[in-house]
Amino acid sequence: MKFSEQWLREWVNPKIDTQALVDQITMAGLEVDDFEAVAGAFSDVIVGEVVSVEPHPDADKLRVCQVAGGSETVQVVCGAPNVRPGLKVPFAVVGAVLPGDFKIKKAKLRGQPSNGMLCSESELELSESHEGLMELPEDAPVGQDLRDYLGLNDVTIDVDLTPNRSDCLSIRGLAREVGVLNRMVVEGPEIPPVEPVHSELVDIRIDAPEGCPRYLGRIVRNVDLSAETPLWMRERLRRSGIRSIDAAVDVTNYVMLELGQPLHAFDRSEISGGVVVRWAKAGEKLVLLDGQEVGLTEETLVIADHDKPIAIAGVMGGEHSGVAEATRDLVLEAAFFDPISIAGKARHYGLHTDASHRFERGVDPLLTRDAMERATALLLDIVGGEAGEIVEVHSAARLPEERVIELREQRVADVLGLTINRTEVEEILTRLGLHIDKLTRDGWKIHVPSYRPDITIEVDLIEEIGRIYGYNNLPVTEPVGSLGLREEKEAVRPLSSVQALLVSRGYQEAVTYSFVDDKIQSLIDIHNEGIELANPISSDMAVMRTSLWPGLLKTVAYNQNRQQSRIRFFETGLRFIRSGDEIDQVPMLSGVVSGPQNPESWVNGRRAVDFYDVKGDLEALFDLLGIDVEFQAAEHAALHPGQAAELRLAGLRVGWVGALHPQVQKKLDLDGTIYVFELFLNSILSGYVPNFKEFSKFPEVRRDLAIIIRNEVTYAEVQRIARQQAGEHLTGVRVFDVFEGEAIGEGRKSLALSLFWQHPERTLNDDEIQSWFNAVIDALKAELGATLRS
Secondary structure, three states: OEEEHHHHHHHOOOOOOHHHHHHHHHHOOOEEEEEEEOOOOOEEEEEEEEEEEEEEOOEEEEEEEEEEOOOOEEEEEEOOOOOOOOOEEEEEEEEEEEOOOEEOOOEEEOOEEEOOEEOOOHHHOOOOOOOOOOOEOOOOOOOOEHHHHHOOOOEEEEEEOOOOOHHHOOHHHHHHHHHHHHOOOOOOOOOOOOOOOOOOOOOEEEOOOOOOOEEEEEEEEOOOOOOOOOHHHHHHHHHOOOOOOOHHHHHHHHHHHHHOOOEEEEEHHHOOOOEEEEEOOOOOEEEEOOOOEEEOOOOOEEEEOOOOEEEEOOOEEEOOOEOOOOOOOEEEEEEEOOHHHHOOHHHHOOOOOHHHHHHHHOOOOOOHHHHHHHHHHHHHHHHOOEEOOOEEEEOHHHOOOOEEEEEEHHHHHHHHOOOOOHHHHHHHHHHOOOEEEEEOOOEEEEEEOOOOOOOOOHHHHHHHHHHHHOHHHOOOOOOOOOOOOOOOOOOEOOHHHHHHHHHHOOOEEOOOOOEEOHHHHHHHOOOOOOOEOOOOOOHHHOEEOOOOHHHHHHHHHHHHOOOOOOEEEEEEEEEEEEEOOEEEEEEEEEEEEEOEOOOOOOOOOOOEOOHHHHHHHHHHHHHHHOOOEEEEEOOOOOEEEEEEEEEEEOOEEEEEEEEEOHHHHHHOOOOOOEEEEEEEHHHHOEOOOOOOOOOOOOOOEEEEEEEEEEOOOOHHHHHHHHHHHOOOOEEEEEEEEEEOOOOOOOOEEEEEEEEEEOOOOOOOOHHHHHHHHHHHHHHHHHHHOOEEOO
8 A cells, every 4th residue: 555654644743754664664564665755856846827828939839938936927938738827837947956857947949038947747757647737726826835835745655565454554544553653642634424404315225234234325416526626635646546536536535545444426316216235136237437348247246226236346336327527416335345245356357446455355344434424524625515414224233243352461471472561561452442341360351443353363462462562672582392203104105205206207396276277177077076266366277176187287288388398297286076065185196298208319219108108107106105006997088098097006096097188188289199197195105014024045936928818808917817826935927028910819919927936945846836837827717718829
């Protein structure tokens, strides 16, 4: 929030300079981003009055003006289009210095003497406007120094407030903070009620009290919106970063900056019947003040008349009900909107307004009437008119409840690390506007004012005490505590070992968002519906991921678009699956591989990675974890038929691996064949406990076996049978040849195996080996229909 230092000092004026004030505010937790002078560095610029204007005899675009500067009238040549007799303007006399060290001297322009310069706002660095001379009010005193007249010896301070400090989004709130820090009384303007002079009332109905617990309206008749906003108000708005529009809008913006309560003014003639606060209906549309037409959703709170919506509540008014110069009667509104109902609505429609910024963070629910009275008084002073009575409709049950929090003296000392005198604690709390309801044996019961929605629990009060006491005054101590050794199960491998192995095999770890595009996710996972976000950052981050593949594939596309052909990524993270009313958060390990098998070099070929390369990486991972995972052919909606496998551990599915389906790949605009895998981390990290086993000093025995089986029979099935039947001293099974051809027969293949045995204490004899060997052959024949290859 930007604000004028002069404006703040009208409320509370500590005897410290600007730098000290900025430092003080920052150390109180309200970080100051920047501060700068409200005008450029210039001197000897006064209020001048154009007495007469004559055409320049030798230049069509120039005018010869007589300008009064107080003690004398001098001739000035000017080319501004808005120069005219009677105009009050900034007048830089001879000898003046303008921003950029530009000195004003006597000169001749096309033969005509010019003794000074009439200035625009940009030439004084008041704004970027350079279309004409800066026009001053008619009552501006001729000859007075412009800096004094406009109060330009001022600084604009820009405070970056955290979302919880909505109470400081106003001069009143900031003044409260500065008053507390300097032990000073804050003196704002008195806000007496405006006496109604007519009996016309606003018809108000609240159909959505959960979104709008309080709504106030007042009719102000016979206003003159052609009246100009006073210069002092325009300047305060400008120094706060708000552009002056017209008197009605300027007043509502001014009160919002001063008190923190957004308001809005409607044209009474554009409201059909009365005002209704309700949820939008399906299909309703509204043209906003900025000219854009939006389609309203049913979750949007709107201000409507009896026929149509006229504003998005807490965000922006409608164009057709907005005030204009021809407006004669106003309906002035002030309301308290539930922050949850307003949160995200402005962003949903591509907007961000000063009102939505405040309502989303929480506005004081007791501020509405004061703000209405203040705005009415200012309007009557500027545009005249007749005020009616304030009509208020509210739902007491829906308004925020009063909060009373118990604060323990010992807890304050424990958290802050020092003991603060009880009297000083009470003084800090009182200065903050926190009322001490009751003294207790252990501390106090504190009543929290309505303008501090951020204070909800005991530690919030302690934070306030520490903040006002001064962070620099708190002792610097190192934390002391006992750290017990945490039990680690030896059979559970740390995630870091998995990450290290994949990195050693050429993968790079990626971190993607948990929010993904629902369209992409529906291509990947057809069984699980993504959980929609209430306030998505953008349309391509609208749902929670049910798989890590969408984020990784988006990363692949990003890299391929930047000429990165060899890609190996892995990611560990959570997927989110709805389970009834709960959300299951499942740790996953996913990977994606594409491009050449090896980095390009003179010694490596250009062979593209294939399924078995990825399978080898996973087998290396399973060896590290000490688990026996089976690869079984299966089908997955996102994977290529015939190039997909389900991973099973002890009969349970623990993941998938395969090539991305061509149709999915085409829709995602990816190049080359893409291989992906995904594993349930909790299922694979529990492996075995390593233990020592003595090497056998006795010879190893090898027997080779060649069988003919059907093509659809996998090696995993053959290996499983061999291990089951070959006895306890089998040390390994290895396939060394696979052959298919006419000699074998159509639909069949030859598989050649080596089986190895070794006894830890003696040499095995031929009879033992032969019995185990025969048992393997018999089982292969019986279960798989295998025949021995002759």
